[in-house]
Amino acid sequence: MPEPKLLLRGARVVDPASGRDEVADVRVERGRITAVGAGLDPAGAEVMDCDGLVLAPGLVDLHTHLREPGFDHKETIETGTRAAALGGFTAVAPMANTDPVTDNAAVVHEVRDLGAQAGLCDVFPVGAITKGLEGESLAEIGEMVAAGVRVFSDDGRCVPSARVLRNALTYARAFEDVVLAEHCEDASLAEGGQMHEGYHSYSLGLRGQPSEAEEIVVARDLAVARLTGGRIHLCHLSSARSVELVRRAKAEGIRVTAEVTPHHLTFTDDDLVTYDTNFKVNPPLRTADDRDGLRAGVADGTIDVIATDHAPHAVEEKEAEFDGSPPGTIGLETALAAVLTELVEPGIVPLARVIDAMSPLPARILGAAGHGGPIEPGRPANLVVFDPAAEWTVEVPFASRSRNSAFLGRTLRGRVVHTVLRGALTVANGKPTR
Amino acid sequence: MNKHLLSMHDVTAEDVVRILDTAESFREVGTRVIKKVPALRGRTVVNLFYESSTRTRISFELAAKRLSADVINFSTGGSSVSKGESLKDTALTLQAMGADAVVIRHSSSGSPYQLTKWVKASVLNAGDGTHEHPTQALLDLYTMREKLGRLEGLRVAIVGDVLHSRVARSLSFGLVKMGADVTLIGPPTLIPPDAPSWGVQVSYDVDGALPKLDVCYVLRVQRERQRLEYFPSVREYSRLFGLTRGRVGALPEGALIMHPGPMNRGVEIDSDVADLPQSVIEEQVTNGIAIRMSLLYLLLGGSGSEEASADA
Numbered sequence: 001m002p003e004p005k006l007l008l009r010g011a012r013v014v015d016p017a018s019g020r021d022e023v024a025d026v027r028v029e030r031g032r033i034t035a036v037g038a039g040l041d042p043a044g045a046e047v048m049d050c051d052g053l054v055l056a057p058g059l060v061d062l063h064t065h066l067r068e069p070g071f072d073h074k075e076t077i078e079t080g081t082r083a084a085a086l087g088g089f090t091a092v093a094p095m096a097n098t099d100p101v102t103d104n105a106a107v108v109h110e111v112r113d114l115g116a117q118a119g120l121c122d123v124f125p126v127g128a129i130t131k132g133l134e135g136e137s138l139a140e141i142g143e144m145v146a147a148g149v150r151v152f153s154d155d156g157r158c159v160p161s162a163r164v165l166r167n168a169l170t171y172a173r174a175f176e177d178v179v180l181a182e183h184c185e186d187a188s189l190a191e192g193g194q195m196h197e198g199y200h201s202y203s204l205g206l207r208g209q210p211s212e213a214e215e216i217v218v219a220r221d222l223a224v225a226r227l228t229g230g231r232i233h234l235c236h237l238s239s240a241r242s243v244e245l246v247r248r249a250k251a252e253g254i255r256v257t258a259e260v261t262p263h264h265l266t267f268t269d270d271d272l273v274t275y276d277t278n279f280k281v282n283p284p285l286r287t288a289d290d291r292d293g294l295r296a297g298v299a300d301g302t303i304d305v306i307a308t309d310h311a312p313h314a315v316e317e318k319e320a321e322f323d324g325s326p327p328g329t330i331g332l333e334t335a336l337a338a339v340l341t342e343l344v345e346p347g348i349v350p351l352a353r354v355i356d357a358m359s360p361l362p363a364r365i366l367g368a369a370g371h372g373g374p375i376e377p378g379r380p381a382n383l384v385v386f387d388p389a390a391e392w393t394v395e396v397p398f399a400s401r402s403r404n405s406a407f408l409g410r411t412l413r414g415r416v417v418h419t420v421l422r423g424a425l426t427v428a429n430g431k432p433t434r
Numbered sequence: 435m436n437k438h439l440l441s442m443h444d445v446t447a448e449d450v451v452r453i454l455d456t457a458e459s460f461r462e463v464g465t466r467v468i469k470k471v472p473a474l475r476g477r478t479v480v481n482l483f484y485e486s487s488t489r490t491r492i493s494f495e496l497a498a499k500r501l502s503a504d505v506i507n508f509s510t511g512g513s514s515v516s517k518g519e520s521l522k523d524t525a526l527t528l529q530a531m532g533a534d535a536v537v538i539r540h541s542s543s544g545s546p547y548q549l550t551k552w553v554k555a556s557v558l559n560a561g562d563g564t565h566e567h568p569t570q571a572l573l574d575l576y577t578m579r580e581k582l583g584r585l586e587g588l589r590v591a592i593v594g595d596v597l598h599s600r601v602a603r604s605l606s607f608g609l610v611k612m613g614a615d616v617t618l619i620g621p622p623t624l625i626p627p628d629a630p631s632w633g634v635q636v637s638y639d640v641d642g643a644l645p646k647l648d649v650c651y652v653l654r655v656q657r658e659r660q661r662l663e664y665f666p667s668v669r670e671y672s673r674l675f676g677l678t679r680g681r682v683g684a685l686p687e688g689a690l691i692m693h694p695g696p697m698n699r700g701v702e703i704d705s706d707v708a709d710l711p712q713s714v715i716e717e718q719v720t721n722g723i724a725i726r727m728s729l730l731y732l733l734l735g736g737s738g739s740e741e742a743s744a745d746a
């Protein structure tokens with residue numbers, strides 16, 4: 001498809017990779033950025049007036065569930081990447097807990113090809129660490145690396161045995177830039193847990209899972225990373241003490257990165273008092289102190305990445321009894337707005353740090369070379385343009401096939417206007433182009 | 435009063451007094467030869483029971499019938515519920531049939547809250563998971579007030595598996611609301627760690643507590659296997675926390691022994707103790723009907739109730 005020439009005029013360009021934060025025009029031709037500067041010549045280009053808007057490198061989601069193959073009643077790669085594009089993403093990393101599990105190169109190729117066919121967002125599949133996510137024998141990590149995979153995870157579960165994790169981290173050292181991403185949860189402490197264990201779980205009569213269920217595994221994983229010298233990434237942290245453990249490990253030189261979701265940065269266990277299953281997520285929403293600790297972790301860079309953990313579930317699955325409803329909230333379409341509203345607007349985290357956590361850093365971990373900026377001539381044109389002042393209320397319909405959003409009914413500030421994937425608009429004026 | 439009764443947090447202290455006073459007036463109905471008043475004639479009450487509980491269901495059924503309401507029983511055995519229909523679809527069906535009140539018992543905490551999203555009827559929580567059982571708490575408050583003349587300042591111990599007990603939760607919230615002095619007693623593994631934030635005290639010593647009590651409220655011990663990770667054996671439980679014959683003499687004269695039923699005689703309470711004159715376990719059952727009449731009447735009486743109030 002021949003991409004038109006675009007001139008994105010007059011946006012505030014926020015580009016953490018180059019350190020740029022100034023009003024400029026950006027010209028895009030044949031999929032690449034060809035010029036960045038003031039007063040660029042519009043000749044022959046479609047001019048998009050971006051006055052008052054922010055232009056940043058396209059967002060990169062390090063933690064997505066696209067559900068295909070196997071669970072296309074919840075989401076497909078097409079609907080999921082359309083939701084991603086609407087949220088300003090140009091790359092997503094779907095987790096391996098599909099059916100079949102993404103534990104071999106064939107499934108990797110299938111998922112990536114379906115993404116390419118949809119053409120809405122680049123898809124970088126995450127490979128399983130162990131075969132079938134069983135936590136026992138190693139998946140064919142080398143073959144998947146050859147197929148382009150850089151991040152491996154048994155997400156949804158934790159690698160239960162320190163020995164297996166040790167072997168996986170050690171084995172992965174044979175390959176450059178491979179990262180193992182851990183869902184930190186001690187199964188015995190968390191078993192049956194419907195929400196954070198605390199005042200609310202006891203008064204709601206819901207079985208809780210304590211923060212320690214996460215912290216124990218964070219501490220274990222950091223120790224195993226130290227033992228092996230391997231690179232580990234800790235998914236969706238939920239507890240302030242986990243952040244503190246990561247902070248100390250980084251000071252010690254352990255090769256660790258960490259992530260947090262927009263919903264853990266926004267909500268607390270207070271939000272569960274009406275048994276609304278959209279707030280049932282895993283790990284659970286914890287206390288205000290935890291949320292504040294997570295925010296501080298993003299601010300000081302202890303938490304590198306903000307990722308959605310977009311977890312679509314069908315309406316009838318979520319509209320069940322609380323303990324029978326699967327955990328998860330969708331998040332691709334609300335992530336940027338939620339973070340702008342909760343972190344940037346109140347002055348807790350500067351805009352450039354938020355962009356860094358949602359684009360260059362996840363792109364680097366994912367090995368997504370064309371993503372994350374810098375916004376410079378010659379680079380692939382993967383960009384997002386958003387209006388930081390636009391207020392909107394989250395409501396159905398979503399582009400996602402599911403609508404289990406914890407943000408339903410909430411008013412957010414900040415809305416994606418255009419998304420550009422390799423020079424082509426996937427979203428123009430807030431609407432998907434395909 | 436709220437439209438629904440989902441939790442003891444839904445009622446104020448004034449509401450509790452009104453509910454108990456109304457129950458008082460209905461209790462007499464149960465002693466008549468013809469045990470029926472026309473207060474809810476033409477109204478429909480549905481008992482939606484996802485968990486078997488003969489006692490609570492019959493109590494609600496009798497209460498509704500004594501008020502002349504039409505009663506429909508949906509239970510897991512013989513309706514679409516057992517065919518895997520979702521709670522939502524069952525709720526929509528009841529809504530379409532014009533239910534005025536839905537009494538729900540469910541093993542999942544919070545189900546009554548979800549039900550309120552789908553039906554226009556008043557929802558009464560008849561026990562949800564390990565959350566609450568407010569009608570049990572109210573009949574217990576009624577029984578205490580009737581026997582001891584007051585609730586404020588009463589010293590009540592709730593003994594047993596508080597962690598998994600919906601009765602203990604509702605009763606604690608209710609007693610604290612009415613100004614009673616509540617102590618939760620049991621193995622530390624079965625007491626919620628943050629219970630003091632409910633306004634109650636916590637103790638692990640039954641013998642130390644008994645001489646200072648007005649009411650000793652004994653909870654049922656669940657004997658299922660999974661409970662065994664919380665205490666070593668039923669025998670040890672009984673020895674440390676059971677209301678035994680040897681122990682019961684330490685209760686002051688006039689103190690009540692209560693139990694929500696069904697009892698495990700010989701486990702949390704000795705058989706002889708359950709049959710002592712100060713044990714009011716049967717009165718609890720009798721009072722349950724009056725309390726449920728009162729609640730159905732008050733929750734449904736609000737709309738189109740002229741005839742009802744004239745007849746009551």
